[in-house]
Amino acid sequence: MRQYMPGLLDGAALDSSRIPFRVYMYWDQNPPTEIQENFDYHRQIQGLDYQVFNKDHATEWLYQNYGVEARGLFLGARHPAEAADFLRVHIMQLYGGWWLVAGGWWLVAGGWWLTPISGSGMKKALTSCANKLHRTFCC
Template sequence: MDYSFISNRVVQYWDEEDPPSLLRERMDNWRLANPDFSYLCFNRSSAASALGHLYGESLRKAFLSIRLPAMQSDVFRVAYLHACGGVWIDAASHCLEPLHQWLNLKSSLVLLRRPNMLAPLASNGFIYSSVPQHPFLAEAMKRVAAIIENRQGNRIWRLAGAGMFRDILSDPAFSMSVQVLEWASVSAFIQFGSSKEVMSPDSHWTVRHNLEPLYFD
């Protein structure tokens, strides 16, 4: 696999090799609507291999120790875009318009706010990175690596998700180089979905993280 830095690439994740048909259709829509972008979809195995190549065996093993797919995805998006760039889009999200119609490809890092999110909160469900090792992602990567290599924490949202993004964006040293788009400006182009649409309620991370350890070891 090519691990060179490419900003015009859509990157997605589903822990299993074959995503549910509903999500596969949405993922295919992103690929087909954006022919000027290459496309990669990672699963747990291929993501672990990528992390091993990019960061070494310790991080690969730490990633494989993560029990919940939602946390796997949170960790992988930060690590991959930090090293290789591209557009991260959650698998359940709907493509309503091609990226080139609304995304400023000259921005170094772009995030979105979901409805009712107030600054400094921002979603990690869409991330565009056009420069290698962007300072925001470098800080996120430093935090994520320390957390999973030491098997720390019990709150996914705060450890590696939007809560962590909020904490980093609270520091002007990092937020000054990040463009955060408000939901009203992008709602005609992208619609967020949820993995709840394809799994039973007790299988979703919002339930499981209260009942199960975050790590296998």
């Protein structure tokens, strides 16, 4: 059983000028406080179609949308990050939108998305406009 984004194969016109305003995240089980706060932060953004998957939810979702083989491959992942990667490509294929790592914080303003990530003395920002992703590095 293969699923595709609605309109992809039925000839319906897709709005390819923008990425859908949907955000998905994954944490296998029992997120620590800082991860739960991140989930809560994104959940309160008005107009955002936001969904968090845990291992049980992801297992059932993959089975319902892609069948027993996808579920088996997901459950056979050697690490939660590997399972998240597998889930991500399937969700993006079916729904489109944005995938955020559970530790990423996004700000939404004026149609631009921006996420500051600090690490190793370098501040990184990932911005997007009209399906084009731009990665900016500054000190």
